[in-house]
Amino acid sequence: MDWGRAKNVLIYAFLLLNMVLGYQLWNDLQEQADSNLDFTSLESNIQQTMDDKRIKVLAKIPTETPQLSKISYRLVEDEQDNKVIELEQPIDSKLIYTPRDLANALKTSIPEIGDYRYDEPASRAEEFILHPLVNGEWPLFKIELKLYSSNQKIVSYQRQMIEISSGDEDKAQRVLSASKALGNLIENFLPEGAVVTQIELGYYGEVFNSDAHLPAAPAWRFLLESGKEYYVQGISGDVISPNTEKTKE
Known part of the structure; x- marks a missing residue:
């Protein structure tokens, strides 16, 4: 057996392993840094309220604030x-x-x-x-x-079955940032010990037995570990909690 060649193979193998482990460590640190950057998008008083109420945010806080308009839709027979x-x-x-x-x-x-x-x-x-x-x-x-x-x-x-009618692009407005919407929830609506697991931008529409056109506005959806959900209207900032069927301003 060529021990010299085997030794070189082992050295190269260890070098490759160290490179892989180093990349993984760098990637983990990068993800942690990104997470910290998202977290610091919240104002300092909101972070203090989080600590006081033992609220955790496990979801990444989106940074996009696109310009969106309200839409309408109707139920199709x-x-x-x-x-x-x-x-x-x-x-x-x-x-x-x-x-x-x-x-x-x-x-x-x-x-x-x-x-x-x-x-x-x-x-x-x-x-x-x-x-x-x-x-x-x-x-x-x-x-x-x-x-x-x-x-x-x-x-x-x-x-x-629904039919969606696009909104008037001329009336499109920039939506409220996810960090501001989350800050409002943390200060005024989330219970102690709440854990936020998902944040996503979409549209919120109610379902009624009606053939009329129904309005829907852009909204941030916040899901909690408990299964409860909150929606923050992206234009007005109104908070909707469908679990309790109440709309709060």
């Missing part, structure tokens, strides 16, 4: 509206984690599936939740397409 429809051919539920494959697999049964986005935090073991997208980007919360699974296969679905 359809025989399949809100009815559970069985799929002719069950689909392997693991595709839910690859949206493009999911859309391709279900486009025959649900041609509009590509216009929806999977909502992982709102989904459960045998019920996957998707929301229609406004302008192909922003989820319309509270309006749902539900995929039901059994034995690791998607076997049926249920959805609310």
Whole structure:
């Protein structure tokens, strides 16, 4: 056996391992730095309130503040509206984690599936939740397409049939920043010990049995570890807690 050659191989192997470990350490430190940067986007008095109320924010605080306008939508009368429809051919539920494959697999049964986005935090073991997208980007919360699974296969679905009317681009306004919306929640609404696990921008719309056009405004959604959710209207800053069916200013 050529011990000299073997020694060189071991040295190169250790060097490669050190490079991999060094990159991993750098990546972890970078992520920690990014997290700290997000956290310091909150004002100092808000951070103090977090400490006093033992509130934790585990979600990354988004920095984007796009200009969005209000929209309207209406419920569409359809025989399949809100009815559970069985799929002719069950689909392997693991595709839910690859949206493009999911859309391709279900486009025959649900041609509009590509216009929806999977909502992982709102989904459960045998019920996957998707929301229609406004302008192909922003989820319309509270309006749902539900995929039901059994034995690791998607076997049926249920959805609310709607038609979205885009808002007036001339009236688009820059939305409230996520850090300001979160600060308002921390100071005035979140209970002691609350843990924020997700923050996402979309549209908030209520569901009524009406054929009239219903308004929907851009809103930040905050999900807590307890399952409770809060929405902060992106223009007015109003806080909505659907769990208690109250709107607060």
